[in-house]
Amino acid sequence: MPERTEKPGLRERKKEETRRGLREAAGRLFAEHGFAQTTVADIAAEANVSERTFFRYFDSKEALLLPDGIELFARIEEAFLARPDGDTPLEAACGAITDAVFYFATSSLTALAHPLGEIREQAREGLSRQFQQFEARLTALVLERLPETEPDADLRAAVIANCALGAARAVLRTLRDRRTAGVPVEPDRLLPQAFTFLTMIGATPS
Structure with a gap:
């Protein structure tokens, strides 16, 4: 049986969930530790994704502002x-x-x-x-x-x-x-x- 592919709508929703998760994770860390003390690696870990995934959505942590x-x-x-x-x-x-x-x-x-x-x-x-x-x-x-x-x-x-x-x-x-x-x-x-x-x-x- 051929592998079932995701519908584009579902993929887009998952992308939006990841983007929103990164923003929410960054917001928590900025509030707790401050902007300067928070790294991209910290944000990615908090959102449970890789740094590579982070950079698919944002060019830098400044972009989250x-x-x-x-x-x-x-x-x-x-x-x-x-x-x-x-x-x-x-x-x-x-x-x-x-x-x-x-x-x-x-x-x-x-x-x-x-x-x-x-x-x-x-x-x-x-x-x-x-x-x-x-x-x-x-x-x-x-x-x-x-x-x-x-x-x-x-x-x-x-x-x-x-x-x-x-x-x-x-x-x-x-x-x-x-x-x-x-x-x-x-x-x-x-x-x-x-x-x-x-x-x-x-x-x-x-």
Whole structure:
């Protein structure tokens, strides 16, 4: 009898379980021993996998400081598609990013506010790169929300997507600069505030 093969869906679920297990193991070890004292070997052992398996999922332990890019942007896409029809494309993009970021209990904006020096800087840069990589997909989503007959709709969609994600990157830079200057940071407030500023650009002053 030929060997039975796994269905792709089951394989993907097992991969996700392994990825989640590594994140949970790292979280326990970081909390107990600190980030600097925790090694990749420690995390792999805690998750009951090999170091080789660890590196199939993450490039380094610093990568664990970021939300999973695939999961984060899938959440942004889901939130965007769920936005009310009455939202403008910019409101939908900003609202979706806000909803997705705060969906994660260990969101990068909150985690990056804590002083881990150069390690956090690497994580901030990594998140910024993730946003850049997602610009094309968000542009496509915004374009679907625009009327087909609108002139230069592709350009408008690209501007909206880039502005919304750029505002999120601006929050990361502001958190870094304020922490460096010793100014209290409020990561949970800054992202909505950044999007408020963005929607005010070009508005008639009161």
